[in-house]
Amino acid sequence: MPEVQGSRTGGDRPPQDEGAGRAIAQYIEHNFDRFLSDLRRLCRQESVSAQGRGLQEAAELLAELMRASGIEVSVHPVPGGPPVVMGEVEGRSPEALVFYNHYDVQPPEPLDAWEVPPYAAELRAGRLVARGAADNKGCLVARIQAVEALLRTRGELPITVKFVVEGEEEIGSPHLAGFLAAHRARFRAGGGLWEAGMRDRQGRPLVYLGAKGICYLELEARGSGPERHSALAPLVENPAWRLVQALSGLRDKEGRVLVPGFYDAVVLPSGEDLEMVRAIPYDPEEWRDELGLDEVPAEADSPEFFRRYLFEPTCTICGLSSGYSGPGAKTVLPSRAVAKLDFRLVPDQEPAQVEAAVRAHLAQKGFGDLLVSSHSNQEPARTPPSAAVVRAVRAAALRVYGQEPVLYPTMAGSGPLALFVKRLGVPMASVGVGHSGSGSHGPNENIRLEDYRLG
């Protein structure tokens, strides 16, 4: 925290913020134990959307925390899905800011890779270790507590804030589009913030102005009956071979997707995009660790490195399963074989078009019998760096951290950003959460950022 304190006493800040900022900082200091304890409570509540576990309970706990912080809360049942939690605090001006977050998390498996149980929310070496601590319960709770700190120290907010917190982000937000459309009027706002911003190893705040899209498909090859003795192999088609053959036609060894039409809608990065990419600081050590590689590109090649990372669509096998996967040998001919695939998309690829192209390609290659099901469809989206919300974030970062944030034209990950940016016309910037690796630092710093930004 000294680093942040230090930057807050820099000379760029308008003097009228000084006293208010100090009061808020004090409030946070005095209440930090409770803040952290509330975050840990939420992290202890499992909420795995992929497995339908603990979602209602997590929504209720979240609503309780929000109400306790002075936010007006409504919990909206969603037919076929977990509830959406909405919150609002009216501000002095009619200008509005949307906070989009989610209370669900990714499955914690494989469990044996955890040093502490994923829902124990234990503190270790100055970090909060828990499934969801970073993505994105930390970010969410920090925003709630930032609002509380502002309300309790100033009595009101300068602008209106609107929370929308869903429970299906990690499975591709299948009900969010319908929900937002039905509550369209409530989301008129000049801008919005969502999760996933962070600080790099040098403490520089990273702000993402977009997200890739995603098309998550499950491919299943089915045999003609139950699992069989593999001695029947000359007579019976093997669904595992069918799946391998189908998959091998989807992508070449270099990673290029072989589905005809896949790249048709891809818009090459603009001059502005490439300018942002050139300005991204490159730390080979950091990437070596992040990627687990012995060799990473040299400094001079970093623009190409980031171009590939941020602007290339991909097809990833996320999971394979068929037949026997226990120890040793079992001579079976499997009855089914399943692959989980994600396609990460860039503007202007459309997930529905990609899904259709994959289906057509499989049929054309003789794999029309494979069952294709869709788990997640999200469009890519971008907010231009000239948007007001981006300017506000930059100014806030400058005041909080004493430096310009690093602007990423997009993140490499995905989210339902397009629903806000494209459907509702609300430009969104991704700010918040942790240091690289510091899950408990995250909320606290994020709180200060919000504080100043709102101020």
Next chain:
Amino acid sequence: MPEVQGSRTGGDRPPQDEGAGRAIAQYIEHNFDRFLSDLRRLCRQESVSAQGRGLQEAAELLAELMRASGIEVSVHPVPGGPPVVMGEVEGRSPEALVFYNHYDVQPPEPLDAWEVPPYAAELRAGRLVARGAADNKGCLVARIQAVEALLRTRGELPITVKFVVEGEEEIGSPHLAGFLAAHRARFRAGGGLWEAGMRDRQGRPLVYLGAKGICYLELEARGSGPERHSALAPLVENPAWRLVQALSGLRDKEGRVLVPGFYDAVVLPSGEDLEMVRAIPYDPEEWRDELGLDEVPAEADSPEFFRRYLFEPTCTICGLSSGYSGPGAKTVLPSRAVAKLDFRLVPDQEPAQVEAAVRAHLAQKGFGDLLVSSHSNQEPARTPPSAAVVRAVRAAALRVYGQEPVLYPTMAGSGPLALFVKRLGVPMASVGVGHSGSGSHGPNENIRLEDYRLG
């Protein structure tokens, strides 16, 4: 049983067997409840060699059952593996017959596919349902009880019988070759019987004169670190894709193995082989059910059907696993990907040569980084139809069932047959066990067959 009884009163049988046969049948009748109860005890003892479960216990229980039936038993510890149980009963003549069996079973997974628990050994609709009931505890216990019936009714056996029962057949008998070599002298015998013979739907006894070989390999592709967020896909190699690409180069869509040299040692079926194949009765209904297909070959095409089934080597994916295979979507880039493969081999393919060819092929195609481990290596083997043990089996079948058995030149499955046929020079025929689908009938009928054959 009426069917068998009926055939036993046929006119082909030498009259001197009549009285003895009747006494034995009565003995079996009187003791059948105990016989079945002993078999169920052994089936209730799990003994999964692939998972190293319950093997010592199964060997001890087996030894107890054998001793109770009057067989002289020795349990031989095997360094690095479960014990081998040997048994012997000296007969009137020095001629000897080897019984090769195994007390281990295949893993019972997937458990939810069982209508009753695999180790409950429950009786359902006239069947004994249990992992191992058919393969091959039923066959093994029937032989033990046949020996008991002969001993108790005649006081002695006409020839010497030697049991050798191992606990690693289902994982490719890795220690059997060494064991047999060390006890070579004890296995001098004119012939032997092993498992897997059965009766088809028309009640015809099937006798197999050979077995395919097997080379069971595990291929593993490893990533550069732990499981990662799939947003890193443009930067990190995906082991699941590596595995799919490597696999897709091993076999074409028609099932032909693409590994150079794989077919070099294949000996085409002889005229005698094809003659046997032409004599195999073909029941389209039976194969339709067995294979779960809507369409099976017409009667006229059955020789080609059996030729393919019995003489074609295959490569089967027995298992695939990588990344996330739970419900719904998880956007991960896996850290490893594993395939289990079996190659079924025909004369004169050698498993070690096949393994070497696969390794060389992978290296040549750029997949030398994949980890290849071997789980099972067995040579194909054949006994000629002219062997004395085959003649004896045919004569016995004629007396028991009133008809010639159907001779298969080989089974499509594998076993350590070559260790007896090639290494010890003991011709082996595969007889015994169940009806198609009748696990509790099997032992009883087998007992009568043994009885008459030994007689």
